[in-house]
Amino acid sequence: MASTKAARIGEEVWKTRVDKVNAELVTLTYGTIVAQLCKDYDSDYVEVNKQLDKMGYNIGMRLIEDFLAKSNTGRCANFRETAEMISKVGFKIFLNITPTVTNWTSDNKQFSLIFEENPLVDFVELPDDGRAQDELWYSSILCGILRGALEMVQIQIEAHFISDVLRGNDSTEMRVSLIRYIDDEMPADDE
């Protein structure tokens, strides 16, 4: 139920309230940033992941206001609802994709986002230096964005990729874990 409501809001906002840009501009700009970071950090991919995550965090902290202003929604009642909003409204209005929410743990505190499509990686092939395939998480910026955005609405999470088609995996999967609700005034029944 929460899922169809989120899908409706996402569609509506995407159609009527979002300015569109050329997707390739986004892909190429992001690619340039990642490539430059790889150069600046001498192919220290672990550090590159970290930097991308940090950049994303700073974006997320700002983007959340745009998300809230455009979607005009209230607070989510639980983490499952939050997951649906991230996928069907957040990713929908900013990237026009709706990653699949799945693989919930039984305590409802961890889920996966499976990206059937990811506009950031069009045209991308990782460097074949024998390490990038194992160390670089190319789309790490997305993890940071989620972390920054959710922190601003008092939800502390951890997010990282656990597979990526760029590395030759079958799917691209991000794991998102709820750490805690930050404000003690928050509802305690966060199922």
Add this chain to the structure above:
Amino acid sequence: MLDTDKAQNPRVVFALIIINKAGGLIYQRDFHEGLTKLSVNDYLILAGTFHGIHAITARLMPRPLAPPPPQKPTGIEVLESDAFRLQCFQTLTGTKFLLFTEPHQTNADVVLRRVYELYADYVMKNPFYQSEMPIRCEAFDRHLGSYVKSRQ
């Protein structure tokens, strides 16, 4: 019809202030001569005091709560006097937008939503704006000014 409506119900927005999540005043602007000006210090006190009262009133609710509310209580939303009406809109991130209008003004919430959108665009998306700091964004001033003017 709109014109007569306007003539009978002049939509006067006197002023807007924005309070960050720590209760600090980060923006203050007068749009209309209708309200006497307060000193900067008074505005800072107003912002801090309102912030505190808002936090306390958000914890006020009727005791026997069955069933529990789907959303937690919002805290104080409107203050009215003979001279003005003050509407508060708090975003989920904790920032407060306070709009001072003429007492019979309707749709203050619509104005506030639009102001929030302008804030998201011209303040938060400005890469050189630092979160929680006083807002000095010329584009925000400009768009806010023309939006409010278009409504009076």
